[in-house]
Amino acid sequence: MFTATSIAAILAAGCESGKSQPASPGGRQSSAAAEAPGSASAAAGTVLGRAYQNPVYDQDFPDPAVLRVGAQYYAYGTQGGGSNVQVLTSPDLTRWSPAPDALPRLGSWASGGKTWAPEVLAVGGKYVLFYTEQDQTSGKQCIGRAQSDKPGGPFVDDRRAPLVCQVELGGSIDPNPIRAADGALYLYWKNDGNCCGKPVQLWAQRLSPDAASLPGAPVALLTNTKSWQGNLIEAPEMVSHDGRYFLFYSANDYGSDKYAVGYASCQGPTGPCADRSAEPLLSSAPAAAGPGHNFVLDLPDGSSVMFFHAWPPDAIGSTVPGRQLWMEPLTWVDGQPRVGPPD
Numbered sequence: 629m630f631t632a633t634s635i636a637a638i639l640a641a642g643c644e645s646g647k648s649q650p651a652s653p654g655g656r657q658s659s660a661a662a663e664a665p666g667s668a669s670a671a672a673g674t675v676l677g678r679a680y681q682n683p684v685y686d687q688d689f690p691d692p693a694v695l696r697v698g699a700q701y702y703a704y705g706t707q708g709g710g711s712n713v714q715v716l717t718s719p720d721l722t723r724w725s726p727a728p729d730a731l732p733r734l735g736s737w738a739s740g741g742k743t744w745a746p747e748v749l750a751v752g753g754k755y756v757l758f759y760t761e762q763d764q765t766s767g768k769q770c771i772g773r774a775q776s777d778k779p780g781g782p783f784v785d786d787r788r789a790p791l792v793c794q795v796e797l798g799g800s801i802d803p804n805p806i807r808a809a810d811g812a813l814y815l816y817w818k819n820d821g822n823c824c825g826k827p828v829q830l831w832a833q834r835l836s837p838d839a840a841s842l843p844g845a846p847v848a849l850l851t852n853t854k855s856w857q858g859n860l861i862e863a864p865e866m867v868s869h870d871g872r873y874f875l876f877y878s879a880n881d882y883g884s885d886k887y888a889v890g891y892a893s894c895q896g897p898t899g900p901c902a903d904r905s906a907e908p909l910l911s912s913a914p915a916a917a918g919p920g921h922n923f924v925l926d927l928p929d930g931s932s933v934m935f936f937h938a939w940p941p942d943a944i945g946s947t948v949p950g951r952q953l954w955m956e957p958l959t960w961v962d963g964q965p966r967v968g969p970p971d
Contacts, residue, residue, distance in 0.1 A: 673957065673969060675933060680722040680955065682915070683938070688950025689714060691802075691863070691921040692935045693747040695755075696928075697779045703935070703953065704730060704757075707743040713759060715780055721933070721955065727780050731757060735772045735785030739764050745863070745921065748779065749805040749839060751813070756839045757783040758803035758815065763790050768799030769820050773840065792833075792842065798823045800831075802863045802921075805839060808897045809868050813839055816849075816864040816875075828852060830864045830877060832898045849901045850892050852879060856908055858886060863921040866897065874965060875901050876909075876934075878920035883945050887918035889936065891965055910936065910967045916954060917941045924958055932958040934967050 673680055690706040701721055705714040711729035718724045730748075734740055738761035746759040755776050763770040770793035774783035792800045797819035804816040813835035821828040833846040852861045857879035865876040873894040880886040890905030910919050916938035923935045937951035959966050 673955075675721050675931075675955065675957075676927060676929060678720050678722050682954045682956075683952035684722060684955050685716060685724045685953035686949055687952065688948070689716065689953045690937045690951040691745040692937060692953055693745075693923045694925045694935055695748050695750070695779055696925065697750070700779075702727075702748070702779045704746040704748055705937075705953075706745060707741075708950070712740075712743040713746045713757070713781070713783070716953075717780070724953070728782075730776075730781035731759065731774055731783045731785070733782075733784070734761055735774070735787055735790075737761075737763055737765070737770075737787065737789050738772060738785075742769060744769070745802045747804055747923075749807070749813070750779075751839045752837075755779050755781075755783070756805070757781070757785075758791070758805055760801040760803065761790075763793055763795075763799070765789075766793060766795045766799070768793060768795050769801045769823070770795075771800050771803045771817055792817060794819045794831075797821055798826045798828075804864050804866060805835065806866050806868075806897070809871070812897070813837065814866070814897045815839075815842065816866050818860075818862040818864060822860040828860045828862070830861060830875065832864075832866070834898070847898045849875060849894070849899045850877065850903060853903060854879075854890070854906060856880065856886075856888065856905075857890070861890075865922055865924060866894070867924045869960060869965075870963065872963070873897060873901075876922055876924065876965075878922065879908075882918065882920060885912040885917040885939070885941070885944060887920045888912070889920055889922050889967070904964070909965065910934075910956075912941070914941065916952075917944050918951075919954065934958040 695702045701718045703716040713730040715727040716724040742762045744760040757774040770790035773791045774785035776783040794800045799820040802818045829848045830850045831846045833842045861879045863878040875892045888908035889910035892901040892903045894901040919938040
């Protein structure tokens with residue numbers, strides 16, 4: 629289980645937002661499940677009645693997001709293995725297999741080579757993919773939108789410009805679409821200010837019912853005010869629980885063991901939000917370093933799990949194996965989130 633404070637040796641922090649790490653060669657199904665419980669690289673658990681070992685996928689799979697479609701699970705990750713958008717599929721969350729590139733062709737506005745942090749939302753019988761790429765016009769990282777009839781793609785981005793691009797704020801990255809309790813759609817993201825000496829904030833804006841446009845104006849929700857967060861927060865993940873909203877986020881340098889996950893409580897989908905993490909909710913531990921870019925998935929049995937990526941402690945910043953895919957239970961104690969098996 630991850631502790632509330634980092635216990636690995638601290639490395640020098642960088643200043644990049646963190647998704648352009650070179651990816652590993654083609655992925656393969658994780659061998660971690662075959663390791664003995666308690667091994668240095670794995671932690672045991674159960675999900676939906678099945679035992680699993682972390683990492684649940686032991687190849688490079690940064691910035692994970694997971695979608696359940698019927699009895700099948702789809703995981704989406706930052707570029708790697710020759711794919712713009714990596715895809716894994718699983719029947720049970722414990723066995724993951726690589727699938728074809730979900731976005732074989734980028735939007736015409738995109739330069740290519742920096743396809744980060746994809747997430748997919750089911751809308752009106754279709755599937756909408758939000759992703760980050762470099763905008764040819766501005767040179768900044770911006771957010772695109774693509775659509776497919778199938779959850780695995782191929783997705784098609786037929787827009788001539790990004791969906792979100794706060795050029796004056798350094799660009800926009802890490803899209804997180806959600807369907808709120810009342811059925812309304814929202815999009816969350818980070819302005820990439822740390823790319824160029826500008827302030828960094830997490831943002832929210834209402835999505836149209838078809839998730840194709842953003843009516844109204846964006847609202848700033850949160851910025852980095854805690855010492856452990858370093859020079860940025862990113863990777864927003866808004867979650868509804870028991871009638872309340874919680875905004876999970878990652879902070880600090882993704883390429884070190886300082887990277888960690890915190891959270892804020894929010895009065896509604898567009899805030900206001902109050903940061904509740906004087907210390908990280910999820911941080912480095914002996915088996916994994918720099919956990920972050922989390923995604924919360926509610927399961928059919930009423931439980932929840934948190935997916936995130938993490939480095940092997942002896943291979944921080946590596947291309948191989950890179951940032952591996954982890955999964956831990958997400959539980960609630962006195963109305964506040966906790967990551968790891970319940971006591």
